[in-house]
Amino acid sequence: MNIFTDFEQRVRKAVEAILSARGIEGADLSRITVEPPRDASHGDLATNAAMVLAKPLGLKPRDLADDIAAKLADDADVASVEIAGPGFINLRLHPAFWTNHLHALLIQGLDYGRGASTGHRVNVEYVSANPTGPLHVGHCRGAVVGDAIANLMGFAGHDVTKEYYINDAGEQVNVLARSVFLRYREALGETIGEIPAGLYPGDYLKTVGSALAIRYGRALLEQDEAEWLPVVKAYAISAMMMSIRDDLKALNIAQDVFFSEKTLHEGEPSRIAASVEALRERGFVYQGTLPPPKGQLPEDWEDREQTLLRSTDVGDDVDRPLVKSNGAYTYFAADVAYFADKFARGFDEMVYVLGADHGGYVKRLEAVAKAVSGGKAEVDVVLCQLVKLFRNGEPVKMSKRAGEFVTLADVVEEVGRDAVRFMMLFRKSDAPLDFDFQKVTEQSKDNPVFYVQYAHARARSIVRQAQAEGIDVSALDRVDRDALARLTDEGEVALVRKLSEYPRLIQSAAQAKEPHRLAFYLYDVASAFHGQYNRGKDQPELRFVKPNDVTMTAARLGLVQAVAFVIASGLSLVGVSAPEEMR
Template identity: 85%
Template sequence: MNLFADFEQRIRQSVEALLRTMEAGEVDLSRITVEPPRDASHGDLATNAAMVLAKPLGQKPRDLAERIAEGLRADPDVAAVEIAGPGFINLRLHPQVWTRHLGAILAAGTDYGRGEPTGRKVNVEYVSANPTGPLHVGHCRGAVVGDSIANLLAFAGDAVTKEYYINDAGEQVNVLARSVYLRYREALGEPIGDIPAGLYPGDYLKTVGSALSIRYGRDLLAQDESEWLPLVKSYAIAAMMMSIRDDLRALAIQQDVFFSEKTLHEGNGGRITAIIDDLRGKGFVYQGTLPPPKGQLPDDWEDREQTLLRSTEVGDDVDRPLVKSDGSYTYFAADVAYFADKFARGFDEMVYVLGADHGGYVKRLEAVARAVSGGAAQSDVVLCQLVKLFRNGEPVKMSKRAGEFVTLADVVQEVGRDAVRFMMLFRKSDAPLDFDFQKVTEQSKDNPVFYVQYAHARSRSIVRQAAAEGMDVSALDRVDAATLERLTDEGELGLVRKLAEYPRLVQSAAQAKEPHRLAFFLYDVASAFHAQYNRGKDHPELRFVKPDDAKTTAARLGLVQAVAFVIASGLDLVGVSAPEEMR
């Protein structure tokens, strides 16, 4: 089903035959690639075979390219082979190759491009916001990116678990509990004055405080903080996680696992202690001192012996502290134990989708993976840059409910899930994103989500038009090969070529953890489809529906159906609906 992978295999076989005649012995062919040429006028496929093999074989790239090309010309599906530049090989395929591939797309339907099971287990952790307030627009981008990465990996053949790490240990949840307790007193009619510095001021906690007053009445007022704090903390975390789950559902996101950090600390940090002891036995944990930070020393700097992870031996910049001066475990120690827990669950790869302010985590998490798994599992960190909100070019003000930021719920409520999800991917995740409420709701080519969804709706409209003309549209996924060969227009074949890139695109986007590639691809498919539709306005003989030519119409409707399959599949992977019609 992956035409590019098919021809890559053919080219390797042709090269192997050539190497036997050269008596070249063992040569690494893994670097040979086949991809669409950057300039479509250069052909259908391009390979770097001669470029990557010239040096190992002691040949000039262009001379080697000529010898490889000679073998490729014997392939019955290859119409022409041309050498370009210093030794790139461009191939042109016979039109029947494309119409035959179109038949394969129709037979596969929305499963076109789906990879075979790889046997790999991948954990994708994303969002993982502190349960101290509503999700904001920054969390929104990470949520969409993480969910789309997980969908891509699953479609490519991996067994994927979507996970949320609840940061329910540490001082921030104690601050949350004290903030909720203040709102609890307020709900009982006590004057609380201004919110003290250091507590969370958002109005969203009023609801939690009010619910707490209904549950406990005035009982908590008579208790010392040591008594009410654990009760309020547990209640507040549960309430905030319920709110977070609701926000995620608004984005059609539902994680498989919600992992509590608190469980790592239970039993006096038993699970953290166990992994530290294990790493100590492997020589990765030791007692030592760290050099002072570069530049001006912070006021609280102390040169003391402490428990350290020897992470510099596995790729980190510095060794990392595991125990604080008060004897409690560092946040990093919990990270180590959390990775160990994932590894124990059998995952081969752990993907972390984090905000751009977590750039320092990349090397340390990679180091943790090497130390804990001995190289058997890997860590991959995806960073998401900030999102700036605008309305008609003017910055959007903060949310009244949250008090400090614009919430995810505010954004979804105003423009809808589809616009939010697609536009959060219409820029590479490590680049800043400007999100304009006005532009993402426009019905124009300048609004990518509308343009792509409209392409799918248009495909359905064309089929409905054909049915209204009395044509049989019940078997568009089974158009025979001879009928599909009626597609001879360059615009039609060009559209098939674009659809043929989908399996390769899914595989590369999944491997690189870059779902923006899929959003860009869908826009390109929509552009090619709309362009071919518009050509039919100027040239009636190119219209998709020709009532006086049932065979040609059947072939073109097959092409329309294939476009719909690919767009629907791609939109599903990014969590966006594929509408049957748009008004």
């Protein structure tokens, strides 16, 4: 159902025939594309075939374009072919093609645009916040972007696993345990005073401390830190992860796997040690020294021999330390073991959704993938820029409960899950995002999530109106082709063309890991649909429901149903509801 892929194959077949007649064999046709023309007035499809092939083959673009155009003109679905500029080829398709495409779309319904199974196994890891506090609005964007990427890739035909990496090893969880222990003492009646520097000050830990007091009474007070620390740490991590899961659930996110970093350090040998040793056997690990970092030399820099990953051999800027001066493994060593675990689980591609401050991780993760998998597994790192919150144009103050930031739960509670999810995608993830509470809740065209949801609600309302007029709406997914052929108005045909872009959009957005493309597309579909509806206000003959013309009404209701299918499908991938009505 991807008409662009279909015509790409037709163009290549035509080119192969032309080149064969010229005695040219083995030409690289991979750069040929078919896409919507930038200006809809130029036609339905455009191909660059002559432009990308002429120079490598030593031909004139215009001459090659003439030959290709002549071949394509013989295609039964092509009404006309035009050559633009130095060799771009624009195609116009017969009305019957669009009728058949709309008919097929209605039959496929919500599965329209779904790709066939590729067998490609993908792991998408996102959020992965330290379990030391509530998720904040910065985590929110990565959560939505990661979830939408996973949904898109699954719909495109890949076997996708959504994963959360729990950073439950390292000093930050010891700090969490000590912070909770302080609140535990407070819950038992002690006056703790000002929270000491270095501990987490947020009030959210009061409930954890109180729950700990209920469970253990005063027993933990009688123990040394070495005894109570592991107990409190395990309890605190469990409590915080429960809170994080609840926050994610409120955002309509449910990961398949919660992977514990701590498990990488356990056992003898640990999985980290085993991964490092496996790379050593393959020549990727060595003992050596690193050159001093560029610029001012840090006070703690040591010119000493270290255990290093030879990551520069696989594309990194520098070789990376695997063992600290105290003999403990570095965080990077855990990254190596974690990737090795994913690869052992059979994933072909690993997607990491990280904050923009993790830009330095891109090359090192790509290097790890090459070293561990021997180039058999892909890595994609998606970076999410900061989100700035505003209310009526003024910056939003920090949450008192969190102590240092605005929580994800605060934002979802105020404006709703749908507004949060859609607006977090209505800008490319690597660009900063301004989120204004007032704008995302107003009912206007300027509020994208309202505008798109209203389009779906309007489509359902039109169907209900038709039913109220006594028209049978029970078989809108099976409207007769002859009836659909009556959709000849330029706005109706343009709407069908816009819907036909959906399968291509799914594939390209999934491949590029850019879910904002889907949000933009849904807005464009909504705009086209609202525009056609408004034309009917001024021109009664264009109204979707015409009780005196049952056949035309059936055709137009089929078009309305197709719009509803595409919007509902797209919104589900974004993680937003498709309302039946809006008040």
